[in-house]
Amino acid sequence: MLTNVLPQPQDEGKKHQIEFYAICLGFFIIGMSFSTWASRVPDVRDAAFLTAATLGYVLLMRGVGNIVMMPILTVAIGKFGARNLALFMGGIVSLILIPIAFIHHWVGLALMLFMVGFFSSGYNISINALGAKLEADTGRSHMSKIHSWFGVGNLTGALLGTAATSIGISTQVHFIGASVLMITILILISGYLPKDAPHPDAPRQKFVWPHGGLIALGIIVFLASSIEASIMNWVGLFFTDYIKAVDGFAPIGYAMYAGSMLLMRVFGDHLKSRYGAKHVLIVGNVVAASGIFISVFIPNIYTGAFGLFLTGAGIALNFPLVFSAAGREGAIALTSVATFGYFGAMLSQPVMGAITTEFQLSGAFIFLALSSVAVSVLSWRSGMLK
Numbered sequence: 001m002l003t004n005v006l007p008q009p010q011d012e013g014k015k016h017q018i019e020f021y022a023i024c025l026g027f028f029i030i031g032m033s034f035s036t037w038a039s040r041v042p043d044v045r046d047a048a049f050l051t052a053a054t055l056g057y058v059l060l061m062r063g064v065g066n067i068v069m070m071p072i073l074t075v076a077i078g079k080f081g082a083r084n085l086a087l088f089m090g091g092i093v094s095l096i097l098i099p100i101a102f103i104h105h106w107v108g109l110a111l112m113l114f115m116v117g118f119f120s121s122g123y124n125i126s127i128n129a130l131g132a133k134l135e136a137d138t139g140r141s142h143m144s145k146i147h148s149w150f151g152v153g154n155l156t157g158a159l160l161g162t163a164a165t166s167i168g169i170s171t172q173v174h175f176i177g178a179s180v181l182m183i184t185i186l187i188l189i190s191g192y193l194p195k196d197a198p199h200p201d202a203p204r205q206k207f208v209w210p211h212g213g214l215i216a217l218g219i220i221v222f223l224a225s226s227i228e229a230s231i232m233n234w235v236g237l238f239f240t241d242y243i244k245a246v247d248g249f250a251p252i253g254y255a256m257y258a259g260s261m262l263l264m265r266v267f268g269d270h271l272k273s274r275y276g277a278k279h280v281l282i283v284g285n286v287v288a289a290s291g292i293f294i295s296v297f298i299p300n301i302y303t304g305a306f307g308l309f310l311t312g313a314g315i316a317l318n319f320p321l322v323f324s325a326a327g328r329e330g331a332i333a334l335t336s337v338a339t340f341g342y343f344g345a346m347l348s349q350p351v352m353g354a355i356t357t358e359f360q361l362s363g364a365f366i367f368l369a370l371s372s373v374a375v376s377v378l379s380w381r382s383g384m385l386k
Contacts, residue, residue, distance in 0.1 A: 032153035034153075039251040059353075068118055073085075086126035094179055143323065216382040220318070224322070225345045238365060315375075
């Protein structure tokens, strides 16, 4: 009788497999929320009558929300547990696109993007913490495959955005449909995420800034996040305003970028094992910079899409490999390094707006290419990327 109740050793592997798939779908939600927003940035900009500079400042508020969440999160994970936080914040991330679609004033849009940044950063770190827990429980590397599901969601959202734009579906209808899909997935996986126990009586863990070798990882994440956030927010405008893509095809650049990120993350663990994180990051970011240069200096829809494909492949493993290295030092180290990333996402957006105003979108994307080269150099110098 007891053998039917007590967990058996052979069932442990199946349990971890189910948890792995649940975490993967959790990452799908993050990716889809990002690309759904990215696919309609030109429409949101036009509806709110934003210039390049004001768009940069509105996007800044998303980064502010990221930063505000970080010191709160280090306490909240211990008090409530990563699983409970992931479910709560994931629900808000899934639904917050709906009010964004109906706001046509920059103040309201800035406030909503602050909320997006606040809750998406909490959800992102919580679901990453569950992934790190799974790696610790199984003694195996899963993070690249888990992050590849961000790519699945990213590509899905980008393709749906391209389809919705090309057939004239409004931003409101598009965002409502995407939110319904994401909240449905979250409900389905809610019972299968790893059950980490909250520790409300544990000593309060304080947020600390990166130190020692973590500083280099923090700077890499700062630049990597700047690149990813800028491509997400500005690539649609790059295709409409610079490449002059016809109506309905502006999201194709982001779709190519998201698709190549997905492909690279599927093979990321194999590449890490064979060549090492350091070499993968060095070569990848050189490829990414080359892709951006192709898109800028040969500006048509085909070379632009190909260049964004190279860029996505090149930067795809930045976060999985750096977060894996930081995660070996503990949850606080991971959070502190991730905070550098949120600063990068925040500060890069008004910088992109200012560069675009002075040097057009071509100058802004050249800035991203140079940032990618800097990631290669820092990866070469880092001693923590084994």
